[in-house]
Amino acid sequence: MAAVPGMAAWWPSDRRVRSVLAQAAGLAVMVGFAGLAAATLSANLARLNLSAGFGFLLRPAGMAMGESVLPFDAADSFAWAVVAGAANTVAVAAVAILAATVLGTAVGVMRLSGNPLLRALTSGYVELFRNTPLLLQILFWAALVLKLPSVRQAFSLGDWAFLSQRGLQLPAPALGDGVAWPAVLAAVGAGALAAGLVRGTVPRRMAACLVAGVAAGVAGLAATGALGMEVPVRRPFGFNGGLRLTPEFCALLAGLTAYTAAFIAEIVRGGILAVPGGQWEAARSLGLHDRAILRKIVLPQTLRVILPSITSQYVGIIKNSSLAIAIGFPDLFWAVSTAINVTGHAIEGVAVMMAAYLVLTLALATAMNTWHGRLLRRGAAR
């Protein structure tokens, strides 16, 4: 083959040989860099008298956690502190994902409303919250919670829920003795039923019977006093009973929800607009009214288009929950960074942190992508 202009004579012209050579060179550079980094690292560790190893994870942590979903005290190990921090991250992220989805979908649909006032209000919300930093919003909510009235003058909702500078106090379901396991089983059953309904694998009539049965069971338990609602009671310096959401949890939740909902609203709006106008016209000519078209025809198709973007917003919520560090909510990042500061095991701690966040984000992304794949297959089968 004649020499190609602009190509050095020593460079082989066979495509396969070239690609092998290029990759070998790339591999050599990568291995070289990794070796250099490892050598510097071990030299530095030896110089600073630092030991490496994950043994420190089993030592008692000796740190106090402001709040924790899982039981935690100072005598527990660093490993358990990381698990408890991860549980807090999952808790706040799960509630934020739920709330942001509901709020975002509602706002996204409202931005397309024919009512100009509603359109203006929701557009203002979206632009304001999308165009300011999330950290600023979280700090703002945290400062605002502290400006709420004290326990004595707490805002109350019919003496059931209280909002004060001590956070949000909610009624919580309370279980009597011996019904904890049946309650868990019933909750799992209800979840499976809901999933079956969503996927359309459970017949409507059977579902109705099951729902009626569960409702009757709950009513029976409530009548015998085994299952009840524990309503918070106001005391001079706090509340007794019920579920307490701390000010830090509330500020983080408000920030994550309001910020992400603004992005989800834009995704939902774009998804609805992406459904071809012919779908609306065809449904109208069949005599459906607008709300039925939206619910039965447009939103199901929208879901298929927007799910990948929604997934990245959900992953973003998990990642952004690490901003908890700025307001002192003990999440995964807080637990690992505190462990590193206390023990000095920076490399192992960083590895634990990376692994933990990647497990959380990848698990969520994989689950969502599986769902998306199933939706696409079902759409193709139709």
Added chain:
Amino acid sequence: MRRVRGVQGVSLAALVNTPVNAAITAACVLLLLVALPGLSRWAVLDAAWSGGAAGCAAADGACWPYVWEKLGFFVFGYYPAAERWRPLAALLLLLGLMGGSLLPRFWGRSLLLAWPGVLAGVWWLLGGGLGLQPVPAESWSGLPLTVLLAGVALVTGFPAGILLALGRFSGLPLFRAACTGFIELQRGLPLVSVLFMANVMVPLLMPAGATPTKLFRVYLAFTLVAAAFIAEVVRGGLHAVPAGQREAASALGFGYWRTMRLVVLPQALRVSVPALVGIAISFFKDTSLVMVIGLTDFLGAVSGGAHDPAWLGHDVEGYVFAAAVYFCFCFGASRYAAWLERRMGDTAREARAARTQAGSDFAGVPGLPAQPGLA
């Protein structure tokens, strides 16, 4: 239907034409009636506008003298007060350069040369030396730091991002795997944790005696993350360039680099510009995270100002001011991106129309589809 023209040309019929619509309007008005009086009392009517800290103590509403009094600190942070003209000049230079970069008419080689030049000038203005009093990097703070962090991270992350995108796009399995792994790692980790890692790991990876400043470690972290996000946008652009372009270049005897540099990348980058502006916006917002590892950017200065014992309890006013500043930057940039996208759509449509009219290109050849529009 008879149209009733209301205030500012909004059709009243659109507000009340059906019962549902009327109910929606009523709900919105009710919401405004609940929210607006309280907000306006706090922000305007009951607010203190003058009289310093004493005036604020007497007022029920917001304390605006606090923002006015602390403005210098909010904007310039811990930079020596006597030298504040320097960060101001640096800020104006950076903003001017960014403004210039937004206009398609300046896109070209001279802009590529202007960026390093201006950044070097900004470095000199902030750091001193050569006739200016030296200021250590630890004191660089406030709004200039925010803009500089975002600017440097994006400008250094851009070439790295292009290389990563080419690697992930390439047919060579080793490069594809390495680039994919790096990109997904950076995108799967929280930015706070990447900053934290850079802060604790970089000193351990440097030879003994070399102690990089905190600012350098932060730049490194931001650049790596920016490169990963830019790479994904550019990869989207690469996929949008039809394979025929590469094949045609290869038929002309172009090698890989010449094909990419002269044929594929110019088209791919042009398509990616609106998404790149989106990344710039999110990085501008995310520079605020450096506060977590102890640098004082604009948000850090605003939140630090609330600790002044003479002005306790006015943090909300500071955050409202900061939100207004961030909003002006980010909303402006997002409007710009929308404008650019529309303009590019127009250009692509015009080009297509011109092609079809002239009957040239592939438009009339059966079996060869017309080139899809770029945008």
